[in-house]
Ligand SMILES: *[C@@H]1O[C@H](CO)[C@@H](O)[C@H](O)[C@H]1NC(C)=O
Ligand SMILES: *[C@@H]1O[C@H](CO)[C@@H](O)[C@H](O)[C@H]1NC(C)=O
């Protein structure tokens with residue numbers, strides 16, 4: 372333009388030199404001539420309304436989307452958010468624009484600032500909590516103008532997106548996290564978003580998440596009906612499945628081992644109260660720590676999760692093992708009490724009351740050792756021979772029987788419940 376003007380307005384004296392100069396420089400200058408924004412606008416810039424979408428033949432402007440997902444990370448269950456690194460491309464055709472003269476290449480790079488004075492799709496990320504646009508080393512976006520007046524705007528963004536998660540079957544859950552892009556001000560009458568017909572979505576194959584696995588990715592339409600009209604919207608859906616490995620080795624296996632550990636009590640002599648009570652209480656405490664640890668990264672949801680159900684059942688098992696000892700102790704103690712008053716009457720009749728007293732002290736002091744044959748035989752010899760087993764011995768047999776039944780019953784019930792649990796959740800594994 373400026374060249375033409377100088378050419379047209381040139382003075383006669385300058386014509387000769389300028390014509391020669393222009394002929395020489397014109398060729399090279401034309402190839403390198405910088406493009407001004409007004410070169411793209413129609414002859415009369417008034418005809419171009421940047422607020423109005425380019426509706427060709429009255430049809431809604433179609434904006435094609437392409438999303439390249441370069442990374443997914445920081446999936447945070449507590450805040451129900453995740454982060455995504457994307458390349459976001461929007462393509463639309465603006466017939467009102469003029470092409471730069473003699474455009475030979477397929478596309479031409481334009482200055483991104485020009486977008487401010489052109490019509491552009493007003494898409495926004497519907498479920499984004501924050502969007503980071505990087506400016507190093509140069510602002511991460513570009514604008515292309517194709518030969519057919521198609522404009523491509525590509526931008527690289529880091530998004531923090533919200534993702535509604537449900538933990539009902541945690542840790543066997545599968546979460547669907549979305550990336551939604553909606554039009555802010557244009558209804559479907561004016562503009563519609565569509566996925567690029569060729570390559571709508573590319574997801575990096577090397578995405579690696581610590582606890583979840585990207586099992587599926589697809590695109591969908593999420594056009595929304597509001598009171599003001601229908602607003603076009605597109606979405607990318609990531610299906611993320613939780614990997615069980617971590618929970619298997621950090622929750623399930625240790626928990627089962629603790630439960631099994633609590634059964635050791637059934638093989639310990641009923642008289643060893645400190646050993647058995649300590650074992651039961653320690654198991655219970657370890658289990659509650661384990662339970663708390665299993666959901667450290669979760670929000671405090673009000674419903675019962677699968678892992679909670681498992682943990683609760685295990686807690687009940689350990690608790691019942693402790694209660695079993697309580698029962699054993701009662702059975703043992705009930706009959707333990709009568710024999711104690713019983714011995715005193717015989718001593719006067721027997722030869723040595725001192726030895727009987729000593730025996731009693733010995734009995735109380737080391738209850739576990741009372742079973743020792745020496746003590747029993749001595750007692751029986753001193754207290755006189757009672758026919759058959761003494762009530763204490765009978766009680767002990769009953770207590771031992773309770774233990775014997777528990778040894779089979781507890782593992783069996785636990786196995787049944789475990790099998791039920793794993794069959795129930797087998798389909799989600
Ligand atoms: C563009 O190319 C046409 C023919 O290809 C030529 O006539 C015209 O002068 C060129 N315009 C410019 C500004 O170079
Ligand atoms: C995303 O989906 C496409 C098509 O379904 C599939 O070919 C691709 O492997 C998926 N990418 C990932 C990372 O799962």
Ligand SMILES: *[C@@H]1O[C@H](CO)[C@@H](O)[C@H](O)[C@H]1NC(C)=O
Nearest residue numbers: 558559560595596600601602
């Ligand atoms: C909005 O969408 C609904 C359902 O898709 C349709 O029935 C309705 O006509 C649309 N309204 C406008 C203004 O396009």
